[in-house]
Amino acid sequence: MTAVRTLVVRCADWPIVAAGVALDVPAAVVYANRVVATSPAARQHDVVQHQRRREAQSRCPALEVLDHDPARDARIFEPIVAALDALTPRVEIALPGQVAFPTRGPSRFFGGDDALMAQAHTIVSEALGERGGCQVGIADGPFAAVLAAQAARPTMVIAPGGTPAFLMPLPMATLDRPELVDVLGRLGLRTLGALAALPERDVLARFGAEGREAWRLASGLDERPPALAPPPDDLTVSVELDPPADTVAPAAFLARGLAEELHQRLWARGSACTRVVIGAETEHGEHLERVWRAEGALTAAAIADRLRWQLDGWIGGSARHRPTAGISRLWLAPDEVVPAGGRQLGFWGSDAATGDRARRAVARVQGLLGVGSVAVPEWRGSRDPATQIALVAAEAIDLTAERPGAQRDRVLGPWPGRLPTPSPAWVHGEPTAAEVVDAAGERVLVSGRGTLSASPRRLSVTGGPWADILAWAGPWPLEERWWDTARRRRRARLQLVTADGQARLVTLESGTWHIEATYD
Amino acid sequence: MRSGVALSTLGELAERVRPVTLTREQRLPVLPALEGLLPGAGLRRGATVSIGSPPGVGGVTSLALALVADASRLGSWVAAVGLPSLGLVAADELGVALERLVLVAAPERDAWGGVAAALVDGFDLVVLHAGRSGVRPADARRLAARARERGSVLLQLGPGWPEGADLQLQVTRARWEGLGDGHGHLQARKVRVSRSGRGEAAQPRRADFWLPGPDGLVAVVADDVVVDPVAPARPLRAVG
Numbered sequence: 016m017t018a019v020r021t022l023v024v025r026c027a028d029w030p031i032v033a034a035g036v037a038l039d040v041p042a043a044v045v046y047a048n049r050v051v052a053t054s055p056a057a058r059q060h061d062v063v064q065h066q067r068r069r070e071a072q073s074r075c076p077a078l079e080v081l082d083h084d085p086a087r088d089a090r091i092f093e094p095i096v097a098a099l100d101a102l103t104p105r106v107e108i109a110l111p112g113q114v115a116f117p118t119r120g121p122s123r124f125f126g127g128d129d130a131l132m133a134q135a136h137t138i139v140s141e142a143l144g145e146r147g148g149c150q151v152g153i154a155d156g157p158f159a160a161v162l163a164a165q166a167a168r169p170t171m172v173i174a175p176g177g178t179p180a181f182l183m184p185l186p187m188a189t190l191d192r193p194e195l196v197d198v199l200g201r202l203g204l205r206t207l208g209a210l211a212a213l214p215e216r217d218v219l220a221r222f223g224a225e226g227r228e229a230w231r232l233a234s235g236l237d238e239r240p241p242a243l244a245p246p247p248d249d250l251t252v253s254v255e256l257d258p259p260a261d262t263v264a265p266a267a268f269l270a271r272g273l274a275e276e277l278h279q280r281l282w283a284r285g286s287a288c289t290r291v292v293i294g295a296e297t298e299h300g301e302h303l304e305r306v307w308r309a310e311g312a313l314t315a316a317a318i319a320d321r322l323r324w325q326l327d328g329w330i331g332g333s334a335r336h337r338p339t340a341g342i343s344r345l346w347l348a349p350d351e352v353v354p355a356g357g358r359q360l361g362f363w364g365s366d367a368a369t370g371d372r373a374r375r376a377v378a379r380v381q382g383l384l385g386v387g388s389v390a391v392p393e394w395r396g397s398r399d400p401a402t403q404i405a406l407v408a409a410e411a412i413d414l415t416a417e418r419p420g421a422q423r424d425r426v427l428g429p430w431p432g433r434l435p436t437p438s439p440a441w442v443h444g445e446p447t448a449a450e451v452v453d454a455a456g457e458r459v460l461v462s463g464r465g466t467l468s469a470s471p472r473r474l475s476v477t478g479g480p481w482a483d484i485l486a487w488a489g490p491w492p493l494e495e496r497w498w499d500t501a502r503r504r505r506r507a508r509l510q511l512v513t514a515d516g517q518a519r520l521v522t523l524e525s526g527t528w529h530i531e532a533t534y535d
Numbered sequence: 536m537r538s539g540v541a542l543s544t545l546g547e548l549a550e551r552v553r554p555v556t557l558t559r560e561q562r563l564p565v566l567p568a569l570e571g572l573l574p575g576a577g578l579r580r581g582a583t584v585s586i587g588s589p590p591g592v593g594g595v596t597s598l599a600l601a602l603v604a605d606a607s608r609l610g611s612w613v614a615a616v617g618l619p620s621l622g623l624v625a626a627d628e629l630g631v632a633l634e635r636l637v638l639v640a641a642p643e644r645d646a647w648g649g650v651a652a653a654l655v656d657g658f659d660l661v662v663l664h665a666g667r668s669g670v671r672p673a674d675a676r677r678l679a680a681r682a683r684e685r686g687s688v689l690l691q692l693g694p695g696w697p698e699g700a701d702l703q704l705q706v707t708r709a710r711w712e713g714l715g716d717g718h719g720h721l722q723a724r725k726v727r728v729s730r731s732g733r734g735e736a737a738q739p740r741r742a743d744f745w746l747p748g749p750d751g752l753v754a755v756v757a758d759d760v761v762v763d764p765v766a767p768a769r770p771l772r773a774v775g
Contacts, residue, residue: 369659373612373637376657380639383649388640392623392633404623406638414637421634423627435720437747438624440596464773470717486714488721510714510721515591518711518721532622534711534721535596 018156018237020118020175022131024099024139025150025164026092028054029112032147033091034081041075046083085111085320086327093328096305098142102134107290107306111324113164115157115308128153132170154178157308158232162189178235183208190229195222199229207233250284251348252276259298259341263330266342267323271378274319277347287312288349293325298340303329306350316413322347370415377409386410393420398432398493400520400532401442432493434508439520439532446529449521450475451484451509461507461523465492474513474521476530482513490523563606563659563688566630568753572728572742573702574735578602578660580686583679585700587693594706594726596621597629597746599690601753603660604630611659616651617641618664618692628751641666648674655687665695672697702732707741713749723749725756 026032030044030052041057043050050066060075072078088111096114099106103121108114118131125131132151139149152163154173159182163171173181185207187196204210210218211234218230228238254273260266281287290308297303305328307321322345329338377389390406391414397403403426412418419425451459453469460468467490473481489509496503506524508531513519518534562577570576578584584602588595596618603613608630615621616639627633637658642650647670654661655678670678675697682689691700706726713722729741743756 369610369612370635372657373614373635374657376614376653377637379653379657380650383646383653384640384642388642390638390640392636392638394633400622400624404627404633409637418634421632423633435722436628436751437721437724438622438628440600440622440625441620442622444620462773466773486711486716486719488714488717488719512711512714512721516709516711517591517593518714518724533593534724535593535622 018235020155021115021157021160022118022135022153023115023160023164024135026112027148027150028052030088033088036079038147040079041077042079042081043071044081044083051083086324088112089324090327090331095139095142098138101138107308109308115160118153128172132172136170155235156237159235179211182233182235190232192229195225195229250280251346253344253346255344256342259343261341263327266326270322271319273345273347274322275315277318278315281349286352288352290351291318292348292350293322294346295329295342296344297338298343301338303338312353374414394423394426396426396428396430398430400438439534441533441535443530443532446531448477449528449530451521451528461490465490474511482515484511484513486512563611564609565602566605566753568744568755569601572730572740578688580688581683582702583682583689583700584702585691585696586704588706592706592709594709594746595692598706599662599692600626600629600631601746606660607632607635613660614639614654614658615662617666644668648677651678652681655681655685658687660688662690664692669695702736705729723747
């Protein structure tokens with residue numbers, strides 16, 4: 016049984032286009048310090064995906080760095096999806112900038128694959144206007160169709176049954192499974208054809224379910240054998256909005272709970288969904304519906320993200336496309352359900368269960384205090400106690416997943432000039448002003464060669480009473496980023512123990528003393 | 536040797552999976568050094584613990600971190616509320632698992648109750664700093680009742696707590712070692728902690744600890760541990 020014949024429309028470099036930057040300007044979208052999308056002009060300067068921001072900027076100094084904003088991408092993409100509704104009601108959004116739909120009905124209606132493809136290309140090009148081009152590909156199965164669209168200039172049809180031959184010479188890396196691709200490469204399997212030539216049974220026996228999915232894709236089949244039973248109706252979850260929402264914020268707030276509920280219902284049945292229908296109803300009775308599809312099973316957070324993006328697309332769109340009234344009802348229906356291959360909960364007080372509880376509590380606190388009120392620590396390389404660990408907003412992170420960023424061994428490099436352990440237990444976010452004087456009452460200073468003008472004898476915090484210094488050590492000079500005139504810092508640090516028993520880390524910078532941390 | 540280790544591990548496991556435990560017997564583990572200080576050698580689930588010190592004596596934050604470290608390492612989640620200046624590197628050094636630590640901004644006085652209640656539902660350990668405005672007595676009482684019901688441990692830091700906690704720890708003395716007059720660096724700290732409280736913690740007790748010791752670990756002070764004073768380095772002079 017071959018895969019469902021699918022048409023894929025791909026707007027090349029969509030994040031760049033959505034940011035409103037012309038494609039002939041070198042630009043890159045950066046997320047978590049890595050390049051996630053580039054413009055063709057940037058690629059000419061060898062700026063590629065996964066590069067560090069600094070490396071990209073060194074290759075192309077004129078590079079325009081853009082923020083990663085999936086909500087914006089989705090919002091600007093919505094009118095284009097709406098335009099495709101003229102062809103078929105079953106448009107699925109894979110991610111902002113890429114849609115797919117099965118061709119069976121529309122192809123017959125418009126008189127063949129070629130005609131349908133020309134139609135789709137015209138419609139999307141018109142909707143895009145001057146903002147860039149699109150590619151259209153038709154093949155058996157969404158995987159091959161995406162590859163066909165990528166190869167298309169600007170359109171490409173793989174004849175029915177021709178998909179295996181089309182896939183055969185493509186490199187293994189087109190499967191988006193780096194670990195598996197690495198293993199297969201070491202076994203000498205470098206093209207999809209080489210993998211497809213193996214018996215399915217043996218691939219399953221050796222590489223498990225993941226290997227079989229890869230084999231099925233390489234053979235031009237659907238990733239999973241088609242599910243025969245459609246998901247039962249009772250899995251749909253919905254929420255009434257009273258008063259109706261005409262801005263994104265209140266609706267997005269409910270989106271999270273709704274996504275959570277759907278995920279819970281599926282989870283209770285041991286399933287997860289890979290395709291979800293997001294629907295909305297307005298006060299004027301308008302019906303809005305969109306299908307989102309993902310490669311793997313959608314997590315609750317992923318469903319919530321897609322729901323929020325879609326709301327942004329509907330409500331935040333241009334006047335011509337946005338609904339005429341506020342949204343009064345929202346629903347989520349799983350469209351394609353697969354068995355959840357997720358974690359089995361541990362027998363004794365498992366990590367996953369406690370992590371889940373914590374995540375829910377965090378979501379409630381965010382509801383009470385607002386987004387950005389909850390943070391989790393992540394290691395960064397640095398010499399300061401204050402910046403060795405950065406606080407990352409919790410909504411940006413899946414708390415239940417493994418978090419390598421919270422592991423100390425993530426910090427690479429020795430960072431010479433760090434203070435010896437133990438580290439201070441109280442780090443002042445805003446350095447507290449202080450005064451350190453010698454026996455004569457003169458402010459202690461540090462010379463350019465790193466020597467003190469005199470031994471420190473007394474300390475006063477924010478103009479408070481003087482405390483005698485019982486013991487001290489230093490100065491430890493620290494000169495950072497001397498090559499950058501705007502961000503360079505020169506400091507000297509001292510550890511002090513005062514007569515009240517407190518140990519402090521004090522810093523001299525530009526002639527004034529600060530308390531940087533307290534060893535509480 | 537090896538079988539001895541295996542046997543003790545097995546014993547530990549047997550203790551953890553013992554099928555029937557009364558609520559008051561359920562305890563979160565603490566570092567071995569702190570076991571002697573706490574009734575039942577652990578933090579009883581549902582208890583409130585206040586940690587304080589007389590003015591001018593430090594060590595409250597470190598003691599709180601040391602108390603939650605072992606439970607955190609073994610899988611409990613820790614929330615810290617109103618502690619934006621918490622030294623996270625120090626937390627890591629004392630053994631807190633940073634992947635299970637969440638920091639919550641200090642809520643307004645009115646939102647306090649709701650936020651703390653939500654956290655008690657989701658976290659085994661909640662470290663709270665009341666801040667300048669303090670906490671309303673009614674909020675504090677409700678919170679303690681909720682923690683008792685949910686089996687979370689509340690650790691209250693600093694002043695501003697109206698209710699007497701089940702277990703009250705006071706750092707009464709703290710002395711740093713390793714720092715000389717212009718040489719050395721902070722290496723170890725000896726603290727004296729005294730305990731008072733209600734119920735099983737009613738009997739006062741006092742103990743001396745390294746927080747942390749010269750090797751970076753929390754340990755009970757044994758008299759024969761001596762920190763080598765670092766050889767005084769000659770102070771640098773400007774030459775040439």
